[in-house]
Amino acid sequence: xxxxxxxxxxxxxxxxxxxxxxxxxxxxxxxxxxxxxxxxxxxxxxxxxxxxxxxxxxxxxxxxxxxxxxxxxxxxxxxxxxxxxxxxxxxxxx
Numbered sequence: 001x002x003x004x005x006x007x008x009x010x011x012x013x014x015x016x017x018x019x020x021x022x023x024x025x026x027x028x029x030x031x032x033x034x035x036x037x038x039x040x041x042x043x044x045x046x047x048x049x050x051x052x053x054x055x056x057x058x059x060x061x062x063x064x065x066x067x068x069x070x071x072x073x074x075x076x077x078x079x080x081x082x083x084x085x086x087x088x089x090x091x092x093x094x
Contacts, residue, residue, distance in 0.1 A: 004039060013047045014038050021054055028058065031066040 003010040017038050022029045037057060041050035058065070064072030085092040 001039070001043065003043060010039075010042055013042055013050075017042075017047060017051045017054060020051055021058070024055065025059065028066050034058070034066065 004014075014035060018030055018034060021034070034054065038050060038054055041053050044050075045053065062072060064070075064075075081092075
């Protein structure tokens with residue numbers, strides 16, 4: 001997105017949010033793809049709200065996604081694989 005090109009205030013805000021979250025929840029820390037979520041949130045709301053929404057997403061709505069075992073992500077991959085096999089058998093065979 002245009003807001004994130006170069007060394008902009010948006011990138012600094014993202015760094016602050018992700019660093020603050022890693023300190024808030026040291027059990028999870030920073031995980032890949034949190035930056036994408038944070039980036040979208042910053043396009044939609046102010047920095048403090050983005051921090052709290054990120055916290056809610058990671059801890060309450062997607063609790064098994066941002067762990068060492070990535071249980072939620074792995075489950076979604078298996079479900080997606082089954083849907084592709086059922087609905088798009090030629091693609092699945094490929």
